[in-house]
Amino acid sequence: MSTLTFVGIGPGDPNLIPPLAQTAIENAHAIYGYAPYLALLPKTWCIGKSLYPSGMRQEEERVLAALHSAHSGIPTVLVCSGDPGVYALAGLGYTISAQHKIDVPIQVIPGIPALCAAAALVGAPLVHDFASVSLSDLLTPWERIAKRLDYASKADFVLVLYNPRSHGRPHLLEKALALLAHNLGPHCPVALVTNAYRAKQHIAIHTLETLPCEEVSMLSILIVGNSQTTVVGHALVTPRGYRCERTAHTP
Numbered sequence: 001m002s003t004l005t006f007v008g009i010g011p012g013d014p015n016l017i018p019p020l021a022q023t024a025i026e027n028a029h030a031i032y033g034y035a036p037y038l039a040l041l042p043k044t045w046c047i048g049k050s051l052y053p054s055g056m057r058q059e060e061e062r063v064l065a066a067l068h069s070a071h072s073g074i075p076t077v078l079v080c081s082g083d084p085g086v087y088a089l090a091g092l093g094y095t096i097s098a099q100h101k102i103d104v105p106i107q108v109i110p111g112i113p114a115l116c117a118a119a120a121l122v123g124a125p126l127v128h129d130f131a132s133v134s135l136s137d138l139l140t141p142w143e144r145i146a147k148r149l150d151y152a153s154k155a156d157f158v159l160v161l162y163n164p165r166s167h168g169r170p171h172l173l174e175k176a177l178a179l180l181a182h183n184l185g186p187h188c189p190v191a192l193v194t195n196a197y198r199a200k201q202h203i204a205i206h207t208l209e210t211l212p213c214e215e216v217s218m219l220s221i222l223i224v225g226n227s228q229t230t231v232v233g234h235a236l237v238t239p240r241g242y243r244c245e246r247t248a249h250t251p
Helices: 019-027 059-071 090-099 114-122 142-154 171-184 243-248
Strands: 004-008 030-034 050-054 076-080 106-109 130-134 158-162 189-194 202-207 220-224 230-232 235-237
Touching: 004 019, 004 059, 004 090, 019 076, 019 106, 030 059, 050 059, 059 076, 059 090, 090 106, 114 158, 114 189, 114 202, 114 220, 130 142, 142 158, 142 171
Parallel strands: 004 076, 004 106, 030 050, 030 076, 130 158
Antiparallel strands: 158 220, 189 202, 189 220, 230 235
């Protein structure tokens, strides 16, 4: 029996892969993951290893295969983008292990989550309280997503929107923006980051009213400001409440 290690490789740039994740990948004999994520790994790390790429919506099969691999004694890693515990597969690993009674040690190595990568590229929008919501209704019904958006925006959280728009459900982004504009006002700033730290990276700051939905994809992260968030030069900034910040905003 060996350990199944879930590794987070961050947003995509190999320079942002944590050293612990690199070590786990280099020590593994079998590497499982969503095919586009495996393609982000440096080739030199994968020499002499067995790679098992799989497609979208094959998450359960991927995790089960990796568990069986580790159970057979093969040092195994399962690669996730961002962080394995943030909209990724670490939780599924524990669940499937218990359901199928595959008793193998599970290790989780953190990575830089997409929300941190996106925030760094647009300034400092997450330095105070924030919430993240996925707009994908594949695993969560839209009614529950809308409820979370409504409550979080009314509570004045900065909002990070994952999986904002796909070809199969482009209308959900429009519905989300309308809901948020009702609570926050149409001029609330929104940062759009697509392909953070990857080829074809795109960064722009809009408002809820002017956001071009056709430019948003599953490779995008949206950061919606709260009532305190401002645009400073080309950066989106949410104040934490330090004395100098309060003084700067005093008439």
